[in-house]
Amino acid sequence: MNPHKATILIADDDDDIRLALELLLMAESYKIIEASNAKEVIVQAGRYQPDLILLDMNFSRDTTSGQEGLDILSQLKPYNIPVILMTAWGSIELAVNGVKQGASDFIEKPWNKIKLLNSIKQQLSFARLKDEHQGYRQLLAQEDSKPWVCQSKSMANIEQLVNQIAPTDANVLILGENGTGKSLLAERIHQLSNRQSSPLITVNMAAIPENLFESELFGHQKGAFTDAKQNRVGRFQLADKGSLFFDEIGSLPLSLQPKLLRVLETGQYEVLGASQTQTTNVRLISATNADLNQLVANNEFRQDLLYRLNTLVITIPPLRERLEDIQPLAENFITQFCVKYHKGNLVLNQDAIEKLKQHNWPGNIRELSHSIERAVLLATSLEISAQQLLLDIADTGSNAMVLQPLEQAERQLIEKAMSVSSGQVIEAAKLLDISRNALYRRLEKFDIKYES
Ligand SMILES: Nc1ncnc2c1ncn2[C@@H]1O[C@H](COP(=O)(O)OP(=O)(O)OP(=O)(O)O)[C@@H](O)[C@H]1O
Ligand SMILES: [Mg+2]
Known part of the structure; x- marks a missing residue:
């Protein structure tokens, strides 16, 4: 398919916009x-x-939520057609949501x-590649394989x-703040173990109802x-010969701890409703x-x-304490997301790299x-520039935010x-x-200086 002979569906409720787009695209022989x-x-x-x-x-002129667009997007999914979203000026967040939900790209109005023409060309050639080349599938498959970065001294250790x-077969306890890579490390330990051909079964202790x-964990009989x-x-049986x-x-409630302790101490348990005792063969990672x-x-914890869990303890340091990992991690994520979102080969500029290293990374x-x-x-x-990382705004998020009158917080965010x-x-x-107008109104209200 020659991309210039491609058929494009223009979906907009505004006649003038459809006409303008039609003229633009027909001139390019679409x-x-x-x-x-x-x-x-x-x-x-x-x-x-x-x-x-x-x-x-x-679509309806009085709405700006974009929900309608997102609904249509989800209905279009089965067709597997690239969709470029057209968003009203200033609704970047919405566009980002749309792309996360499967749109190929977005373009702001007025375009x-x-x-716009570049984006169309790019999405059409990606779609062609996707159809024609097996290689592309391999590229997509890379998305699923998870690279492991351990450049810093602490991670190398x-x-x-x-x-x-x-x-x-030693039990391992992994400690670390949120998002430091505990789950990924558990997978890695399993993959590098002699149990790799059997399953790794995860149990989220915070999510199991007490009853x-x-x-x-042990199963039941009808x-x-x-x-x-x-x-x-x-789960013990599912993980047999593998890892749990x-x-x-x-988060395991104190009342449930003895039930787990018993099986860890004796290696034995009973399926509920059955009399036969089972013996476990699992490697425990927590x-x-x-x-x-x-x-x-x-x-609160026995x-x-x-002692049963912590035969070996691995503590993953927070990201702010292993600066050497930040750039390689960021580059890995860039590669991953460029494939996912059909972007070219993006790089971080020097300011962006510095900014990443200075940030505190509460979410690691x-x-x-x-x-x-x-x-x-x-x-x-x-x-990618420092500004596009939006870290300054994130800084004022959950961690740095103190409770204060709403109006004061609004002023601070705007400043x-x-x-x-x-x-x-x-x-x-x-x-x-x-x-833009909403911001002008607030700048006036708070008497914040700006260039007009
Ligand atoms: N060393 C690493 N190299 C590359 N990617 C990593 C590394 N460690 C973690 N990641 C990635 O970071 C993200 C968070 O990791 P993970 O979910 O394992 O953290 P976690 O400590 O289990 O978080 P939580 O406390 O919320 O359970 C995942 O996308 C994971 O693939
Ligand atoms: Mg986790």
Whole structure:
């Protein structure tokens, strides 16, 4: 398919906009079909199977939520047609949501012609590649394989330790703040162990209702209790010859701890409703961000249970304490998200790298991944700048935020956005995800200086 002969569906309720787009795209020899309401978009997509759809986010004129666009987007999913969202000025957040939910790209109205044509060209050639080349599938598959970064000294030490202990059957307790990579490390230990060909079964201890705990872990037989309509296989049996990962072990209620302790001490358990005793053959890996020693001191966690779990302890340091890992991690995420969102090869500029190293990362690697995902989505050139990382705004988020009168907080956020965007009202409004006029009104109200 020659991309210039491609058929494009223009979906917008505004006649003038459809006409303007039609003229622009016909001049580039695209074939055009149109839809002026939500229902028509789906009908036209089904009838003509266009190569690409330009989709407005808000069909009814009085709405700006974009929910309608997102609904249509989800209905278009089965067609597997690239969709470029057209968003009203200042609704970046909405566009980002749309792309996360499957749109290929977004373009702001009023559009920049060159940008729009480039995006169309790029999405059409990606779609072609996807259809034609097996290689592309391999590239997509890379998305699923998770790279392991251990550049810093502390992570290199952990890596060495993991290589040593993974093949043993010793129980491992992984400690670390949220998002430091505990779950990924548990997977890694399993993969490097002699049990890799058997399953790794995860049990989130915070998520099991108290009354189902035994049934989840040990299984039950039909009729063992009122709701036991079928036999159920427990997690210990599912993980047989493999590994069992107890995530968030610190959240296990005290009342349930003896039930777990018994099986860890004796290696034996009974399926609920059955008389035969089973013997476990699992390797235990646990993880928590809680201070288990403190929990023991507070009588919230049993010491004897802790001793069963912590044969080996690995503490993953927070990201702010391993600066050498930040850049390679960020680059990995960039590669990953560029593939996912069909972007070219983006790079971080020097300021962005510095900014990443200065940030405190309360959410650790997960926060870094979200920040990079956003920056990739918002990138307008091949370089990601410090500003696009939006870390200054994030700083005023949950961690740094103190309770204060709402109006005062609003003023602070606006001042911060203005400062991050060097006084550019348009940029600041984007960061705050409000319209330019809404920001002007507030600047006046709080008597904040700006360049008109
Ligand atoms: N060393 C690493 N190299 C590359 N990516 C990593 C590394 N460690 C963690 N990640 C990535 O960071 C993200 C968070 O990791 P993970 O979910 O394992 O953290 P966690 O400590 O289990 O978080 P939580 O406390 O919320 O359970 C994941 O996307 C993971 O793939
Ligand atoms: Mg986890």
